[in-house]
Amino acid sequence: MIKVANLYKNFGKLEVLKNISAEIHKGDIVAIIGPSGSGKSTFLRCLNRLEEPTAGHIYVKGADLMAPGTDINKIREKVGMVFQHFNLFPHKTVLENLTLSPMKLKGYSQVDANKKAMALLDKVGLREKADAYPNQLSGGQKQRIAIARALAMEPEVMLFDEPTSALDPEMIKEVLDVMRGLAKEGMTMLIVTHEMGFARSVANRLFFMDRGDILEDTTPAELFDNPKHERTKEFLEKVLNK
């Protein structure tokens, strides 16, 4: 599904990603954990080229993201993204947030787009909010809408960039439940997260990143119970309060 080969990313003199290679298969649910500043978000944002990689190659379904002839917009349609701060469009209603791109980019009619959007709102449990504006929603509701908006483009991969980090604790579960549902349906997902319990129970692979490198790429059980790297151990001790 996604193949990353020798990816580098520098911000000026700062090397954020150093020679990262990885392969994500269809149906994989990859949780990416690691200390802040380790390059997790940057790595995720390179996968749809919101960040321009400095060197290396990224292939999404065989298409080279870095090749000059590649239409990045077509690839982004297949790669949904959910942000920490939701980034809903505040001047549009919830329904319009969901229907805008399918109509503009995929040629959906208003009727078809609405039907699809309502089905997605059902899925995230917010059908009654269709005509609300984003600022009338709680954080958890906003994030569920943001997930529905990404799904409206019928992506084959979903990228989650710390989807619960900006939420009040009591709203985290409703968002994680929606993500859990997606995982059950077989969606390919990459999730940058600090929710260790969620990572452990939902992901089938875990990346531990530190200082711009993927130090461990293994199963959650293996990583939590039997971490290989000293730095992984240190990190887990800190976050799990062991």
Add this chain to the structure above:
Amino acid sequence: MKYLASIINYIFELQIRFVEYLGLLKDIFLGGNRYMYIINGLAFSIGTTLLAGLIGVILGIFIALMELSHFYPLKNKKGWEKFNPISSLAFAYVDLIRGTPAVVQLMILANLIFVGALRDTPILVIAGLSFGINSGAYVAEIIRAGIEGLDKGQMEAARALGMPYGVAMKEIIIPQAVKKILPALVSEFITLLKETSIVGFIGGVDLLRSANIITSQTYRGVEPLLAVGLIYLILTAVFTKFMRGIEKGLKVSD
């Protein structure tokens, strides 16, 4: 009793003075159809402002888009990666226009550029062009600030959904920016209206100049000035009220 009589006397006198003064006002503005100077001046001021406003907004949009452009022709050359000739040009324009007085720009345009074959260009056109060029710089900065002030996540979310830059601008960025920009744009337009009063420097007969003409004919300095001041105030008040109504309409989603 004595007091009351003198108070009544005083009021009576005031009344006479007032009627006298009304006669004087009538003579100042209606005698010799002098009010026509004011009406013509008003038409000139409004015409210049509209023309300048139109040029200013169109120019401002172009300059703002130039400032915001991502055009790096030398990005492979060391030391020149960040060189963007289009935005550099736009910023130079803004610096030049904002750094010199409008009256200097107006006089340069009228006395150094619109000469020779262009000598017969109507003053309204010269003034509209000059104020438009001037206003364009300020409008550009207003638009740029409005767009840059938006949350970066908005553009990212739009692009991540697969929208090309143009679609994202049109559907997501510009509708939000317009709302933020509008109050500042209204201020700019009001400034523009008042600023056209320097057009007398190149011989244009606007509102202010019409007051001067009436003064020179009637030897009354205060009343004509107060009259045009009041007209400026009414114009801006009506315009402000109108634009506040529009702003309110745009605020539905906030």
